[in-house]
Amino acid sequence: MLDLTQLPVTHPTGQYAVLVGADLLPNLAEHAHIRGPIALITDSNVGPLHASRCGEVVCVVTIPAGEQHKTLATVQTIYDELLAAGIDREATVVALGGGVVGDVAGFVAATYMRGIDFVQCPTSLLAMVDASVGGKTGVDLPQGKNLVGAFKQPTAVLADITTLQTLPSAEFAAGMAEVVKHGLINNSDLFERLEIGDWRLTNQSPIGNLKSLVATAIAVKRDVVQEDPFEQGRRATLNLGHTFGHAVEQVSGYRVRHGEGVAMGLVAAAHLSAQLGYCDAVLQSRIEAVLQAQHLPTHIPAEFEPKAIYQAMFSDKKKASGKLRFILLRDVGDVFVTGDVAETAVLATLTAVQSA
Template identity: 50%
Template sequence: MTASKGETLYFVYGPPGSGKSTLGRRLAGLLDLPFVDLDEQIQASAGMPIPAIFDREGERGFRQRERTALEAAVQSGRGVVSLGGGALLDPASRSLVESAGRVLCLRAERGVLFERLGQEAGTRPLLGEDAGWRERLDALLTVRAAHYHSFPLYLDTSSLNPEEAARQAQLKFGAWRVSGMGTAYDVRVVQGGLDDLGAMLRARGLEGPLALVSDSQVAPLYAERVEAALRGAGYAVQRVVIPAGEEHKTLETVSHLWEAFLAARLDRRSTVLALGGGVVGDLAGFAAAVYLRGVRWVALPTTLLAMADASLGGKTGADLPQGKNLIGAFHPPALVLSDPATLSTLPEAELRSGMAEVVKHGLLADAVLFARAEGGWEAMCADLDETVRRAMAVKIAFIQADPYEKNIRAALNLGHTVGHAVELALGYRLRHGEAVAIGLRVEAHLAENLGVAEAGLAGRIEACLRGLGLPTRIPENIDREVFLRALSVDKKNAAGQVRFALPERVGAYRVGVAVEMDFSALLAM
């Protein structure tokens, strides 16, 4: 009767009028999962409306029917289930649900609940049909207040419309379904999710044999654990370890992966797993895109940078001596599973590096996330799970709207035009996120100089980045010629012009801004 906590059972609970059925139905649509309204199931099986069940069988009879319907929903193993307002009052029912999936408890201000229920109080037996239903609802909410507040995952729907509530539920659950590149794929954020990986692959029909690609830093930490989860689900898996570091993001490494896939006898039904940071994901995804003209792959990011950015959107590739990511393909994964527990072993410098992408996402489209970043290191680390989910939600929104980067998805390149040039010109001695941090400040100054950004934005961004321990200035020892040459061959250029994504203010940006200038001036910004 149990299911993976990171898998496919999502329960929506809360007091009458909080919006459980409406939210649940919309959430199921967003996740492409079956939807079950428990009260509707009870009515269908009983052949009568809920008030009639109460009249004939009393609340005890209704609760027995509710328990039977709940067990059936759990047994189904997947879907979004909207529960009645008292379905989890019984500790046994609550235990059943919490062992099978995840519960989101909705809340709303009492005045909002009264307003929502004004037209339907008569259909809710515990409220009654006479004018005293408000007093009864108020008493019921008082009695159940501690119960509803005991659920750690909650969402206040008071000021949210149904679509906003469903999107916020996705954020709370850390669950998305991404489409736009042909086959849609699931994105999940789950604490301890690596232990459920085998079951998650089986649920999605992914076949073996599997190749587990990792690097020399991550493999010793997590490869055995992942392999145990896979073998427990009946998979044969071959580990492939590559050297760690951006300097190894080359076609030579990709060729090594292809040879390893052949040795492991991977066929067109096989799946490649990428366990590690952005470099591992880019290389393994690209190798999978080309091997046998394309096999499926799964992203298992273990760094903040990869979780927030690199693992999402289907961009794969390798570097050339002339620049970053000049060879590659759009090849979306079959699944992205981010396990924030892996961040506990990430060196602090790498965690700080990943914060640059988080700041970028907040700057583009999440004022709450950017404000948290402005609060400094401790504020960002107070709830890394939520930081990851919020950052991922921003990128997912962009790639859903523009899968192949024809328009607004180019906003995600903010900080990267200069950042990539800095990386290359310093021989990759800076981490990617550190280079992006520099790029964010420089490009914000450029935006101010061009009249694109509001005055003071660059200073605000710089203060934010410094508060997170990130560099913001181009080092004086940079190779100027390599820097300028890298700008000229950046993959985002068009018609011989260098094009930038530039910020206007928090939550606003411009893409495809063609800039003609002496780019050596950027070195002094």
């Protein structure tokens, strides 16, 4: 039995633990200190693989897999099923799945009967290292991603590394984009381990190695959100690569995965930073090499017009008062937020990072 890593997270209304380890799901209630009934929310891919491992639950609500189902319509169907199963305020909503399930289930937990307890069991790498920590939940609207939501802190997060073994390799790679991002934001040691190939992992890598990678990447996010729980300052740095990435995702009609958009966005952020004189141009090549080693895209497909991507940036809510905000790099582990970037510079970067 591999040992368990516990990462305590403090937030404005309390504290909880993120547990990282193998085979946590069979002892879900015990690990997460759940005493009442459990309503498990999962998706059509993850449910058949892992729901039966979660011990005794009162009901399993299975939503169709995919970002296109991260909607208010899905939230409504979940409310219906919870009511039909007699779920009340004594119960705990447990999210078992990727970031989509976590965001939707968290929003349900924040709003159902004015809020009930919530536990995250992330099963994708992206959900483990990013989506499940920090308390942000929500759904997409036709106008854009994550436009409706709530802050809802979980009472526990269980990152069961064993579940990664069934994660498709492209989804694992997408999660690695966020791991690379975390290294760039605040952990140069993490970035360098990826760079020298120490942590060139796949979802089939030894559990112990995956566990260290996941725990290290979670700690970066934990440290940032603890400092700025409501995204008033430093937390915005977690959006490194996301202003570009979200816009590419949107212009592609969400055919580009979130993590893939982030990978392209990290390259664009480095290009823009170098163009504006904040960092050395070699940083872009270093980031490209790390992403390519993880089989992630480093160029924006030529079919998406720079002007269309630029326009899409304005429908992303992460802009302060009508102005775009960019996270720029000075070096690995040294990033900052600015709202002061000219359209011509952004368009030049978009053109430069497009594939030929």
